[in-house]
Amino acid sequence: MQAWPEFVTVKEVGPRDGLQNESSHIPTNVKIEWINLLSEAGFISIEISSFVHPKWIPQLKDAKEVATAIRRNDQITYAALVPNKKGLEAAIETNVDEVAVFISASESHNQNNINKSIEQTYPVLREVVEEAKYHQKRVRGYLSTAFGCPYEGDVPIQQVIDVAARLLDMGIDEISFGDTIGVANPKQVDDMLTKIKQELDMERVAMHFHNTHGMALANVLVSLEHGVTTFDSSLGGLGGCPYAKGASGNLATDDLVHMLHQMGIETGIQEDRMREAASYIQEALGKPLPSHQMQVINRMKQGESL
């Protein structure tokens, strides 16, 4: 029989990673209300927005208003993405609990994404980390293309671990290994975590899977078997509609939480309240969310109205 952890931290990234991939305009007050619903549903970690220049992500240009207007619960970690020191300063003004920086494990994706080599990115991140730590913020690092790169294909495991180690050495509290293009498979995750365990502190490892090929929950399962207890996901699969071109295919929080709870693993999240929060943002978007849980709910509603 397998041994799985008893408690898992689900990091809800929908308000940032989900909404930045949606073309619909979502009014600021809707975002605020949605995050409030997430807080009430028992989420203990919510990434609420991104302090990236609005030129790059116009969907999240209201980061400051959102961050300052939400009802805070001091048991919850509210996080925001920051690309650099300027973004960090804006984030600090809003008093978020955690900031997240990002870098890629593959050279060409990093170059394409932030117009710097990996080596050139470290000093930028170090500056952000030092400043964030000075302000007593928790710092998270997103490590993109950890399981494959859209330009280079396979990314050697050692290369991924080396970048992660550099981030941890800077004082970053947690690394989120991102399956940016949704290609990770359970064997690859098993191989990666076998190596990560030898070189890094597992307490500081999180996984960020995409469900492009339907393997996200299988990848979660292997990760659980290796002792990973933090996973990123987006409520309703927001930001990854399966029928949209170029969908990122975020792992759906509601599918993840449902599986964990069915397995007897606790998250602190109330499933009914979580589904209410999902239905709320689904209505605001005006289109069905792609998670399995929402498909089941939407089918039941269709059935009721027949």
Added chain:
Amino acid sequence: MQAWPEFVTVKEVGPRDGLQNESSHIPTNVKIEWINLLSEAGFISIEISSFVHPKWIPQLKDAKEVATAIRRNDQITYAALVPNKKGLEAAIETNVDEVAVFISASESHNQNNINKSIEQTYPVLREVVEEAKYHQKRVRGYLSTAFGCPYEGDVPIQQVIDVAARLLDMGIDEISFGDTIGVANPKQVDDMLTKIKQELDMERVAMHFHNTHGMALANVLVSLEHGVTTFDSSLGGLGGCPYAKGASGNLATDDLVHMLHQMGIETGIQEDRMREAASYIQEALGKPLPSHQMQVINRMKQGESL
């Protein structure tokens, strides 16, 4: 690191389990051509139809024509579902290699499905098994509601195993444990297989998962870790459109095979030929198939035409 098997037998049940859940009329010649494409793609086991009375499953009333007109490959096991001796006799006339009988692990589902108690069903099956064995047919048993019943909810593991043991004692070659309502979770599968290993011959155990809650591949993974090497699935997720009311949500063969191959597990199936076969039946149905692989392909096609 985990140990997984090197080869997995994928039983393609789409022509039977998929099509019986589709309301579209599929012409007999299309079914025949589709099965021929599956044979050419390298599938080693295909359930081609059902010899159930057409009153119950009109979609498959052409079972005899299909079974006699397909191009046979003697390396492939062609199977058909049979409910009773009359169905068996029709199946034997067509010279299929394998027949499949069915029973439920829960009393009320069995009663509802075949209007008999479980105890009353055994003699019916025994008669079919004896006759099939006399004709040197392989016999498979579908054990429905093994992970949960729509009427009774939880089904005790011992009850599931007891029914399975009775079938194996009759001489049934393989039992397919069916997650009829799509509620199985990895812990439950782990618990079930831990017990099955103690009481049954694992060589004769197959798993039949539904992807209603997105957990099918995670359930496959746990099963692989226990040494299960036979899985049922339906190409493209046929018979389980996520947006259709009452969908069964069959695990999609293409998603299963993709994961297995990515993990380095062989199936004998050529993925490109398999996708061609999926596209063929998708076109015949005139609607997108719900598997992740087909969603990716359909998105790429959309992209090309933009």
